[in-house]
Amino acid sequence: MAVAQRRPILALCLAGTVLCLLPGQGFVGSPVGRLSTSRVVARVGAEYQERQSPRDADLPFDAAAATGDTVDVSFKKRPFGILRYTPGNGGKGAMVQEVIGKSRYPGDPQGQGFAAGVKGGWVVKTINGQDVQTEDFNTVMDLLDDEVADPRFSKSVALAIEKQGGRKAQPAEAPIAITYATIPGYEWKGEVLGADWEPAHR
Numbered sequence: 001m002a003v004a005q006r007r008p009i010l011a012l013c014l015a016g017t018v019l020c021l022l023p024g025q026g027f028v029g030s031p032v033g034r035l036s037t038s039r040v041v042a043r044v045g046a047e048y049q050e051r052q053s054p055r056d057a058d059l060p061f062d063a064a065a066a067t068g069d070t071v072d073v074s075f076k077k078r079p080f081g082i083l084r085y086t087p088g089n090g091g092k093g094a095m096v097q098e099v100i101g102k103s104r105y106p107g108d109p110q111g112q113g114f115a116a117g118v119k120g121g122w123v124v125k126t127i128n129g130q131d132v133q134t135e136d137f138n139t140v141m142d143l144l145d146d147e148v149a150d151p152r153f154s155k156s157v158a159l160a161i162e163k164q165g166g167r168k169a170q171p172a173e174a175p176i177a178i179t180y181a182t183i184p185g186y187e188w189k190g191e192v193l194g195a196d197w198e199p200a201h202r
Contacts, residue, residue: 048141050160052084055097057189063093064134066123068182073116075176080146081113083193085124087137094124094132094140096180101193121188122180128172133181138168144178145171 083098099118103111124140125133132140141147161167 048085048138048147049087052147054086055190057191058086058097059187059189061088061093061095061123061183061186063088063095063123065186066093066125066133066181066183068184070125070179070181071117071122072177072179073113073118075112075116075174075178077109077112077174078146078171078176079110080118080144080176081108081110082118082146085137085141085144085146088123088134091137092134094137094144096120096122096124097190098193102195118180119188120190120192121186122182124178125181126177126179128177130172136168138164142167142169143172144176 081100081103082096083100084096085094086097087094096113096118097120099113099120100110101114103115105111123133124144125131127140127143130143132143
């Protein structure tokens with residue numbers, strides 16, 4: 001009888017061990033927390049290019065040549081929905097390269113760029129009235145404070161700030177008024193992100 005009674009107890013112990021080892025399950029079958037893959041504002045221009053690596057389609061440009069049509073856009077909050085910027089020749093100025101191709105709901109911060117019609121190839125001319133067209137790229141990025149990065153970059157961002165001796169500029173106050181300018185004759189060949197684009201596609 002003693003052996004017969006121990007068998008059900010042993011079976012229950014084994015079953016509990018298996019449940020604990022199953023992926024995504026804890027005690028009582030509750031899900032175990034997973035590493036978030038959501039994007040957060042990185043808040044830094046330091047080593048931006050290392051995190052947002054250039055693409056083959058990126059063409060060199062001279063920010064000072066952005067003397068064409070201008071467009072004024074006001075962003076209520078960060079992030080703006082602009083995924084990537086690139087510096088001009090000599091590390092001066094900043095050009096929009098990738099804009100999230102949808103607004104998920106009314107007031108979606110990451111849909112602001114799309115809703116305002118911001119396009120790749122536009123150069124940042126002014127930020128809250130300050131002329132930054134030929135300013136150092138890292139300074140422009142710190143003023144914009146608009147990088148959307150993987151949270152895993154947080155430590156490398158801190159090290160990058162320390163390495164360059166602090167931020168180049170403090171973030172511009174929101175709402176942020178930005179004037180973009182085009183470069184006459186410049187042919188932008190970057191990627192237009194469709195409505196079905198998701199961060200996992202990068």
